[in-house]
Amino acid sequence: MTVAWAFDAILAATVLAVACWTMAIRDTFAAVVGFVAYGLLLALVWVRLTAPDVALTEAAIGGGLTGVLLLGAAARLRPAQAAAAAETPGLALRLVTGVGCALISAALAAAVLLLPDPAPSLAPAAVADLPAIGVGNPITGVLMAYRALDTLLETVVLLLGLIGVWSLTPDSFWGGVPGPQHPARTDDALVFLARLLPPVGIVIGVYLLWVGKDEPGGAFQGGALLAAMWLLAMMAGLAKAPPTSRRWLRLVLVAGPLVFLAIGLAGLALAGAFLAYPEAYAKPLIMIIEVAKMLSVAATLGLLVAGSPERTPSR
Amino acid sequence: MSLVLDIFTVLAVSTGAFFFLAGTVGLLRFPDALARLHALTKADNLGLGLVVLGLLPRADGALGALKLIVVWLLVLLAGATVSQLLARVARRAGPSA
Numbered sequence: 001m002t003v004a005w006a007f008d009a010i011l012a013a014t015v016l017a018v019a020c021w022t023m024a025i026r027d028t029f030a031a032v033v034g035f036v037a038y039g040l041l042l043a044l045v046w047v048r049l050t051a052p053d054v055a056l057t058e059a060a061i062g063g064g065l066t067g068v069l070l071l072g073a074a075a076r077l078r079p080a081q082a083a084a085a086a087e088t089p090g091l092a093l094r095l096v097t098g099v100g101c102a103l104i105s106a107a108l109a110a111a112v113l114l115l116p117d118p119a120p121s122l123a124p125a126a127v128a129d130l131p132a133i134g135v136g137n138p139i140t141g142v143l144m145a146y147r148a149l150d151t152l153l154e155t156v157v158l159l160l161g162l163i164g165v166w167s168l169t170p171d172s173f174w175g176g177v178p179g180p181q182h183p184a185r186t187d188d189a190l191v192f193l194a195r196l197l198p199p200v201g202i203v204i205g206v207y208l209l210w211v212g213k214d215e216p217g218g219a220f221q222g223g224a225l226l227a228a229m230w231l232l233a234m235m236a237g238l239a240k241a242p243p244t245s246r247r248w249l250r251l252v253l254v255a256g257p258l259v260f261l262a263i264g265l266a267g268l269a270l271a272g273a274f275l276a277y278p279e280a281y282a283k284p285l286i287m288i289i290e291v292a293k294m295l296s297v298a299a300t301l302g303l304l305v306a307g308s309p310e311r312t313p314s315r
Numbered sequence: 316m317s318l319v320l321d322i323f324t325v326l327a328v329s330t331g332a333f334f335f336l337a338g339t340v341g342l343l344r345f346p347d348a349l350a351r352l353h354a355l356t357k358a359d360n361l362g363l364g365l366v367v368l369g370l371l372p373r374a375d376g377a378l379g380a381l382k383l384i385v386v387w388l389l390v391l392l393a394g395a396t397v398s399q400l401l402a403r404v405a406r407r408a409g410p411s412a
Contacts, residue, residue, distance in 0.1 A: 189395070190396065190400060193393070193396040196392065
């Protein structure tokens with residue numbers, strides 16, 4: 001018991017230290033590295049809080065894909081970094097920012113510390129109705145049944161993010177190929193990895209989706225893994241990024257929200273409410289939505305990292 | 316039998332932890348990028364390998380043991396590749412980097 005307590009204390013202290021270091025460091029690249037380490041440590045914290053679903057997402061999104069996104073941003077900002085570092089905000093602005101952040105932290109700490117003990121929980125009610133939905137993992141049950149509207153909007157928000165990135169495209173490249181051209185390399189460790197790893201990664205991604213109904217996992221974690229495999233192949237020059245005007249690509253991007261919405265609307269007629277499932281078909285319907293969602297998440301995350309179109313399609 | 320397995324686990328995990336410690340000290344103290352990478356690979360390969368080896372008798376079933384071994388193999392693959400890429404950049408940047 002005491003060993004676990006000591007581990008938790010060290011972990012919490014390390015997370016705080018890495019967070020402070022990430023904020024204090026002036027170099028953008030170093031800050032991104034700190035942020036990735038912070039994401040991985042946070043995943044460990046979620047494991048210690050027995051929330052493996054959140055831990056998986058944090059490791060895949062917070063530590064992984066966000067890290068890659070920020071690295072790309074840091075590389076683009078490098079020319080302007082010296083100028084940005086030379087600008088120091090005035091004392092008043094710094095004071096206001098500091099006080100504002102301290103207030104938010106204090107309010108969050110108060111909210112957590114002032115929770116009644118035991119904290120109010122809907123967990124027993126959620127678990128009690130799980131057999132009706134047919135999924136064993138309560139997280140998946142909550143995401144896909146009780147709070148399906150939130151999950152639906154989440155998939156739409158992800159798509160909006162990609163539309164935001166695409167809207168930065170110069171007119172001449174609209175519908176073109178995203179990101180810089182990665183030269184095809186032949187004798188490279190990266191190419192070797194990009195040949196060896198995707199079969200394993202794709203199997204694990206699909207596995208995460210499939211066990212997601214009963215164990216930690218799900219469409220988001222699986223989709224993030226598929227996106228990582230796709231990006232690896234693109235960075236090694238083995239796969240070409242598709243032009244963003246392709247009809248099939250756009251279909252894959254909207255497949256998740258579209259299938260979700262269609263099944264939700266069908267629920268209006270068959271089960272009496274928007275996003276309600278007929279009880280006998282709840283589990284297969286949820287799995288159909290999850291498969292479509294995984295494809296959309298994988299395509300959206302991959303294209304988010306690839307960036308806005310910068311080239312006309314090459315012949 | 317279980318006592319032997321316990322001793323084996325403690326020994327292997329402790330040795331693995333020692334390699335992680337040594338690798339970290341090397342990462343912090345070694346003078347240039349290539350030497351630091353060399354220190355890091357000891358932690359990745361031997362350190363994690365010994366920790367996995369020590370945990371094998373404690374895995375729940377053959378499938379759990381297999382998962383542990385796969386984790387180690389994947390880390391080996393990723394570690395070796397990233398080391399290659401970093402070393403290439405370090406060599407291109409020159410000895411001062």
